[in-house]
Amino acid sequence: MSRLVLKSPAKINLFLKVLNKRNDGFHNIETLFQRVDLCDQITFQTNSSGNIKISSDHRDVPCGKKNLVYQVYALLKKEHKAVKGVDVKIDKFIPVAAGMAGGSSNAASALIGFNKIFDLGLSSAQLLAYARMLGSDIAFFLYDTNWAVGTGKGDQIRPLDIGVKLWQVVVVPCVKVYSAEVYKAHNLQLTKRNDDVNILIYNLKKKDINAVGSLLQNDLEDAIIRICPKLLRLKEALKLFDTQGVMISGSGPSVFGLTRSQCEAQKTATEMLKRYTRVYVVRTR
Numbered sequence: 001m002s003r004l005v006l007k008s009p010a011k012i013n014l015f016l017k018v019l020n021k022r023n024d025g026f027h028n029i030e031t032l033f034q035r036v037d038l039c040d041q042i043t044f045q046t047n048s049s050g051n052i053k054i055s056s057d058h059r060d061v062p063c064g065k066k067n068l069v070y071q072v073y074a075l076l077k078k079e080h081k082a083v084k085g086v087d088v089k090i091d092k093f094i095p096v097a098a099g100m101a102g103g104s105s106n107a108a109s110a111l112i113g114f115n116k117i118f119d120l121g122l123s124s125a126q127l128l129a130y131a132r133m134l135g136s137d138i139a140f141f142l143y144d145t146n147w148a149v150g151t152g153k154g155d156q157i158r159p160l161d162i163g164v165k166l167w168q169v170v171v172v173p174c175v176k177v178y179s180a181e182v183y184k185a186h187n188l189q190l191t192k193r194n195d196d197v198n199i200l201i202y203n204l205k206k207k208d209i210n211a212v213g214s215l216l217q218n219d220l221e222d223a224i225i226r227i228c229p230k231l232l233r234l235k236e237a238l239k240l241f242d243t244q245g246v247m248i249s250g251s252g253p254s255v256f257g258l259t260r261s262q263c264e265a266q267k268t269a270t271e272m273l274k275r276y277t278r279v280y281v282v283r284t285r
Helices: 067-081 102-117 125-135 136-144 179-183 199-204 208-214 221-227 230-239 263-273
Strands: 003-021 027-047 054-055 083-092 146-150 156-159 165-171 244-247 255-259 279-283
Touching: 003 102, 003 165, 003 199, 003 279, 027 067, 027 102, 027 199, 027 279, 054 067, 054 146, 067 102, 067 279, 083 102, 102 136, 102 244, 125 279, 136 146, 136 179, 146 199, 146 230, 156 165, 165 230, 165 263, 179 221, 179 279, 199 208, 208 244, 221 230, 221 279, 230 263, 255 263
Parallel strands: 054 083
Antiparallel strands: 003 027, 027 083, 027 146, 146 156, 165 255, 165 279, 244 255
16 A cells, blocks of 8 residues: 555543542543544655655644654654665644644544554554554554543543434634643643533533533633633633533643534634634544
8 A cells, every 4th residue: 555545633631530640640530532633645656765744734744853644754764674765644634722622633644644554553452552662542443433431541442332413513712722831731630520520421422512511510610711811711601602611622722612403503614703713514434
């Protein structure tokens, strides 16, 4: 195989509970991942150079060592002689640095893509081991599931059989919020110890959208809003429309509003586009 094209989906966290700080400096969390239909497209094409060349249609995507796809390639090339030269083209549709894990998803697609295009024969367990070396969210995208609970750093994945397809409006303001800064600012004493992701999962399976909206939780929100107060105004603006629940996804800055239907999502998006340039209507894949 010399050429391969893969879709690389975004995620939204409907639940994120910070449990404690680990000895390695990271945090143990419990989170509910949802894979959505907003996807990048990644094209892999072997070349004769013996190296990787990354290109993208988005100016903010790094094409060198800072790109997780590059890091995946470097790691695999170090350990597998079969890894040769490859051109990687990333067509970006997922907003960059938005808390929707576009980079992590690209890295997972790279693990899958390089495994196929170089015929490495790596097992799912081996791919997961590589994913955990490189980032916390990458492991989720290696599973063929739209829903999963993530524990540990978010890299211990429990796939879920949930049939509901949710519609959401996602608004990404033109601000930068860094995950490391958010976790540093988070006060562990504010964590709501009694909140249980299983209650949210139960209501998702029942397709009770009202209950789901009321059970959205992100322990990082207070820290994110302290760092970037304008996100509170964005949340309040989304609440003025026909949304069932509004929350920041992950470490931000993307804010999503849960709606009952595609029609409601599109109406809300039309209004939000009057004030924001990056507005997306997404659905569970």
